Amino acid sequence: MFARRIAVVGTGYVGLTTGACLASLGHRVVCADVDSLKVARLRAGQVDILEPGLAELVVEGQAAGRLEFVVGAAAAVREADVVFLCLPTPMGVGGAADLSAVESVAAEISEVLPYGTVIVTKSTVPVGTSARVRALLGREDVAVVSNPEFLREGTAVRDFLHPDRIVVGSDSPSAAERVAALFAKLGAPTVLMDAASAEMVKYAANCFLAMKLSYVNAVAELCELLGADIESVSEGMGYDKRIGQSFLKPGPGWGGSCLPKDTHAMVQIAEAAGVDFGLVRSTIEANVRAQMRVVDKVRVACGGSLAGVRIGVLGLAFKAGTNDLRDSPALAVAEQLVLEGAELTAFDPEVTGPLAGMLLVDDPYQAVKGAEAVVLLTDWPVFRTLDWVRVAELMDGHTVVDSRNHLDADALERAGLLHSGVGRASLGVTQFS
Ligand SMILES: NC(=O)c1ccc[n+]([C@@H]2O[C@H](COP(=O)([O-])OP(=O)(O)OC[C@H]3O[C@@H](n4cnc5c(N)ncnc54)[C@H](O)[C@@H]3O)[C@@H](O)[C@H]2O)c1
Numbered sequence: 001m002f003a004r005r006i007a008v009v010g011t012g013y014v015g016l017t018t019g020a021c022l023a024s025l026g027h028r029v030v031c032a033d034v035d036s037l038k039v040a041r042l043r044a045g046q047v048d049i050l051e052p053g054l055a056e057l058v059v060e061g062q063a064a065g066r067l068e069f070v071v072g073a074a075a076a077v078r079e080a081d082v083v084f085l086c087l088p089t090p091m092g093v094g095g096a097a098d099l100s101a102v103e104s105v106a107a108e109i110s111e112v113l114p115y116g117t118v119i120v121t122k123s124t125v126p127v128g129t130s131a132r133v134r135a136l137l138g139r140e141d142v143a144v145v146s147n148p149e150f151l152r153e154g155t156a157v158r159d160f161l162h163p164d165r166i167v168v169g170s171d172s173p174s175a176a177e178r179v180a181a182l183f184a185k186l187g188a189p190t191v192l193m194d195a196a197s198a199e200m201v202k203y204a205a206n207c208f209l210a211m212k213l214s215y216v217n218a219v220a221e222l223c224e225l226l227g228a229d230i231e232s233v234s235e236g237m238g239y240d241k242r243i244g245q246s247f248l249k250p251g252p253g254w255g256g257s258c259l260p261k262d263t264h265a266m267v268q269i270a271e272a273a274g275v276d277f278g279l280v281r282s283t284i285e286a287n288v289r290a291q292m293r294v295v296d297k298v299r300v301a302c303g304g305s306l307a308g309v310r311i312g313v314l315g316l317a318f319k320a321g322t323n324d325l326r327d328s329p330a331l332a333v334a335e336q337l338v339l340e341g342a343e344l345t346a347f348d349p350e351v352t353g354p355l356a357g358m359l360l361v362d363d364p365y366q367a368v369k370g371a372e373a374v375v376l377l378t379d380w381p382v383f384r385t386l387d388w389v390r391v392a393e394l395m396d397g398h399t400v401v402d403s404r405n406h407l408d409a410d411a412l413e414r415a416g417l418l419h420s421g422v423g424r425a426s427l428g429v430t431q432f433s
């Protein structure tokens with residue numbers, strides 16, 4: 001079934017990907033944003049976020065007459081059969097999700113929605129939000145459907161077009177079927193359920209992923225202390241199909257625009273239901289510990305104090321493949337290094353400054369020049385192929401803290417550098433203490 005017209009409100013990572021991909025599937029899509037400059041750039045085919053394939057789809061969709069961009073939600077929904085809400089739900093007071101954008105758009109469009117429109121919340125929203133949106137709309141003829149999005153930044157288009165599953169939840173089964181039909185061409189397993197369950201799936205999935213990462217980071221710490229190697233341990237665990245190989249890489253903590261805010265929101269959701277979700281709280285606490293362990297390694301490499309010490313930083317984005325700095329663990333590590341008096345010179349291939357507390361340079365060799373220690377925080381491929389002999393010559397000290405086991409330890413050691421990885425006894429912080 002092809003909708004007469006789909007409206008997408010919010011043209012960020014999720015909204016723009018949803019709009020452009022639905023247009024590529026043959027639907028007619030109008031995307032709206034409050035940011036008029038962004039809308040003007042999108043009309044000109046300019047996409048600000050780093051997402052392979054997205055700009056091409058934006059250009060193709062507009063050329064084919066299937067994709068339009070307008071300012072303001074009301075303008076987009078006037079002729080829509082289905083309206084996707086892809087609005088921000090950032091961490092609000094006390095950690096709960098801030099629903100103000102979703103609520104204000106619901107109020108803004110309630111009177112202009114055509115009869116029988118289906119509203120779809122694609123934003124990550126707490127259980128009960130579909131019901132709340134329905135109440136705010138105050139329209140008996142409008143059904144609300146929850147369709148959580150599982151795409152990852154950096155692979156948004158691929159993830160949207162080849163999803164592991166599609167979750168569609170509504171208390172109106174016919175509205176859920178109508179939304180599921182929009183994705184029929186993708187041929188993905190589609191799970192229909194009630195609205196509350198669909199809203200819960202998203203938080204449950206993200207918290208599970210965060211828990212898996214905190215767990216692996218905690219095991220990595222033990223490996224350092226007990227003489228085991230996390231790379232072998234992860235491989236040995238991951239062959240068990242119940243565990244799986246993915247999401248087992250240790251690092252400087254997990255970050256990004258979703259896992260941190262969604263774990264905090266889950267703790268609040270549980271608290272509101274009278275439950276102390278200790279597992280998720282510990283997952284968050286363990287993440288701070290993983291970040292601070294990187295700081296410990298850098299401090300130890302610098303002889304016990306960071307006051308007035310030059311540190312070279314490789315990578316600032318929360319993971320490779322994106323220029324998104326939201327809740328990046330690299331920034332948390334950098335902030336603590338600065339708090340302890342370090343002077344940071346940083347390089348990230350996709351991040352441009354200025355950034356508070358550090359000097360951002362446009363070449364990795366400039367970042368390591370004169371550094372007492374270097375710390376790698378983002379797993380950009382370009383860091384693997386640095387000329388380590390040149391790095392060794394440029395540095396004042398000789399330790400490279402590799403918080404993601406991303407570098408070739410042998411290549412560094414051949415260049416006379418000390419590679420301090422994660423979860424490896426011979427290379428971890430214990431070596432220096
Ligand atoms: N980023 C991801 O990888 C990802 C993946 C899955 C789910 N999500 C969830 O999807 C939602 C959106 O996330 P995002 O990363 O796309 O956000 P984003 O910040 O990249 O984009 C949000 C967009 O909404 C626009 N906007 C804000 N208020 C508006 C209004 N009143 N009317 C019209 N437009 C408005 C903003 O200008 C911005 O362009 C969040 O709930 C997030 O948790 C994000």
Ligand SMILES: O=c1ccn([C@@H]2O[C@H](COP(=O)(O)OP(=O)(O)O[C@H]3O[C@H](CO)[C@@H](O)[C@H](O)[C@H]3O)[C@@H](O)[C@H]2O)c(=O)[nH]1
Pocket residue numbers: 124149150151152153154206209213246247248249250251252253254255256257258259318319320329
């Ligand atoms: O083995 C791993 C995998 C990831 N990470 C870190 O975990 C964080 C999150 O990574 P990733 O999940 O790839 O990033 P996002 O793009 O934020 O995607 C997550 O958050 C989205 C928003 O909710 C969801 O849609 C996705 O399914 C979910 O993976 C990053 O800091 C990564 O460096 C690791 O340290 N080790």
